[in-house]
Amino acid sequence: MGVEVLAASVDSQFVHKMWDENELMKMVDGGVPFPMLADAAGHVGSAYGVYDDEAGVDIRGRFIIDPDGMIQAMEVLTPTVGRKVDETLRQIRAFQRVRETGGAEVMPAGWEPGKKVLKPGPALVGRVWEVWKPSDA
Template identity: 40%
Template sequence: MSIIGSQLKPFTTQAFKEGKFLTVSDTDTLGKWSVFFFYPADFTFVCPTELEDLADNHDTFGKMGVEVYSVSTDTHFSHKAWHDSSPAIGKIRFTMLGDPSGAVTNNFGVMREGQGLADRATFVVDPQGVIQLMEITSEGVGRNAMELLRKIKAAQYIAAHPGEVCPAKWEEGEETLAPSLDLVGKI
């Protein structure tokens, strides 16, 4: 069942960010765009390649006013150990949420039944706490930060321009569409 358009559910959890432990809750995300980037587990294979890709694009996310939260069911202690031991994960400057209780993962509906691991899933939440985008891939399919950035730009554009929509492969600065009776059957 899709959760697009639903409100972010309450949560509070421990996190690791830039050498420090902190507490993060759903209220910390309000007022800015947020990415919740779920992955199965620390110290694995595809996950570090995805997280490194996000880390390499951290400044771009920041310029767009987007806060990134990676999430796995590992603890914040495990995130720190992985950050300290992996060159790829050592690049991360965004918040790594620990979710050993599974509360955050279950809030988004991406807990693997009977495994205690998150699906490989991405959610974009707007400043009002409403889920605007979601993507879930199979275990072996890694995600691409550039494509995520493109989708966020589109979501931000339509949020700022009611009545317009972004067509397939839309890039910032390209033409959008204004749905109307006149367009029916003309595209």
């Protein structure tokens, strides 16, 4: 898919190293494969609207950024519930397909590779129901 992952929390890079070596390597062979950013004081989180200044932590925000540096998707959860990686991958595949087709194809709700895409244009106005059903989602 050609996607780079960056993770960030307010912990220092030194704590990231200890966490990777002492716990994450026991979950993932070889440890975390992507950079873990140190965002002490939450400067980066603040810029993305995900720094909780009362708690002093970056909340669980996830941003998909395209090759032009534009934010295509964001998801923000409170700390108690984790993300679903498959959903992030689905969204990236959908945005990549839109980009490859220059926007000639758009991805309806529930789209996954192999499912029906829509081709926006005058002919489709008011006729989406003919080519796409909720059961396609």
